[in-house]
Amino acid sequence: MKVIIVEDEILASENLSYMLKEINSDIEILAVLDSVKSSIKYLEKGNNADLIFMDIHLADGTSFEIFEQVKIKTPLIFTTAYDQYAIKAFKLNSIDYILKPIDEEELENAINKYLELAEVSIPADNIQLENVLKLLNSEKKSFKSTFLVQSRDELIPLKISEIAYFYIEVGIIKAITLDNKSFIINEKLESIVEDIDTSKFYRVNRQFVVNREAVLKIKFYFNGKLVLKTTPPFKEQIIVSKAKATEFKNWMNN
Template sequence: MNVIIVEDELAASDNLSYLLNEINPAIKVVTVLDTVKEAVEFFSRPYDAVLVFMDIHLADGISFEIFDQVEIDIPIIFTTAYDQYALKAFKVNSIDYLLKPIDEEELEDALNRFEIQTQQKGMDEHQVKGLLELIQKKAGKSYKSTFLAGQGNQLTPIKTEKIAYFFIDTGVVKAVLFDESSYALDSKLEEIEESLDPTVFYRANRQFIIHRDAIVNIKYYFNSKLLLTVAPPCTEPIVVSKAKATDFKKWMSV
C-alpha cells in the first residue's frame, strides 16, 4: 500500500514512517512533502498512492490552503497537535484525525478504518460526532483539583497539586505524592489523564502519568527512547517511547 506524508517536521515524519512500518511492513511511503507549495505541485500531477497522512501546520502555511488550489481524491488522515482545526477537516476527504504525539494503537485503528472505508468518501456520522465531542470537551475545560482515595471505611481527599505521579501497580491505579505517601484510586488511568491539566501532567506511557515537577533526570535510552528518573523514586523504569520522545521534550521545554 502506497501512502504520502505531508509533514514539515523531520522527526515527526520519521516517527510516522517508523510506526507505519511496525504496523505493516508492506506500507510504502512514496514521498514526504513539507510545504503547501510542494504539496500543490505534487498533487497536480498523477500519483500512485491510496492514502495521505497530512499535518495541518506546514512550513509555509496551513495545509487546508492546498485544497483551495488542487483536488486530492484519496482519503486523508490528519495528524496535528491542534484539535481546534478538526471542523475544517470534515470539509475535505478525511477519514480520521489523529492528535500528536501519534499513538501506535490509534494509528493502527485509523488504518483499519481506512481499509473498511476504501469505497466511502468522507467521515461517517460516528466519527463526526466523536470529533465534535472532543472539541466541545477541550473548549473551556476545567481540571480536577482533588481526588478521593478510599481507605477502609473512609475517603481521603488528595490535592492534585501534591501528586507526583500516577501509575498502575498490579492492576491497581495508585497516586504517589511528593511526600512519598501513596493511595489507591478507584479510577482508570485513561479517566485520570482526561481530568488533568496537560501542561502540568504528562502521560509517559501506558503505566505512568507524571507531574513535571517530579521529573529530576532524563536519559537517552536504547532505540531513541527516553528513561525518566522521578522523585519520589519509583522501582519501575519509566520509559518514553521513540514516538513520544520529541513531544515529551517539547512539553518539558515550555
C-alpha cells in the same frame, strides 16, 4: 500501502515514518511534505497514495488551506494537538484522528480502521473542512484542573499540577504527587490523557503518564529506548520505547 505525510516538524515526521514501518514493513512513504505550498504543488499533479497523514499546523499556514487549491479524494488521517471539540469534528471528516504525541497503538488502530474501510470511497469535503477550521479558531482547550479523590473517609480535590505521574497497577489507575502521596483515580488512563494538558504531561508507554516537572534525568537504554529518573522515584524502571524516544526528547525540549 502507499502513504504521504504532511508534517513540518522533522522529528515528528521521522517518528511517524518509523512507527509506520514498525507496524507494517510494506508501507511505502511516497513523500513527506512540510508546508502548505509544497503540499499544493505536489498534490495538484495528482497522487496515487492510498492514505495521507496530515498535521494541522504547518510552517506557512494550516493544512486546511490546501483544500482551497486542490481537490483531494485520498482518505485522510489527521494528526493534531487540538481540543476535544475539534477532534470530534475531525472524526466526521476523515478516517480518524491521532492526538499528538502519537501513540503507536492508536496509530495502528487508525490504519486498521482505514483497511476496514478501504473499499469505501471517502472524498474530502472542503465545506466541512472549512467548518472545522472555524471551530479550531473559535474553541480553546479547557483542561481539567483537579480530580476528586478519596482519602480515608473524605473526598478531596487533588490538583493535577501537583501530580508527578499516573500509572496502572493491576488495572487500577494511581496518581503519585510530587510530595510522594498516592491516590486512586477512578478513570481510565485514556480518559485522563484526553482531559489533561499534554504540553505538561506525556504518555511514555501504555502504563505510564509523566509530568514534565517530575523528570529529573533521561538515561539512554539499549535498543534506542530511554529510562526516566523521576521525583519522587518510581519502584520500577520507567521506559520510553524506541518509537517514542525522539518525540519524547523533543517534547521535553519544548
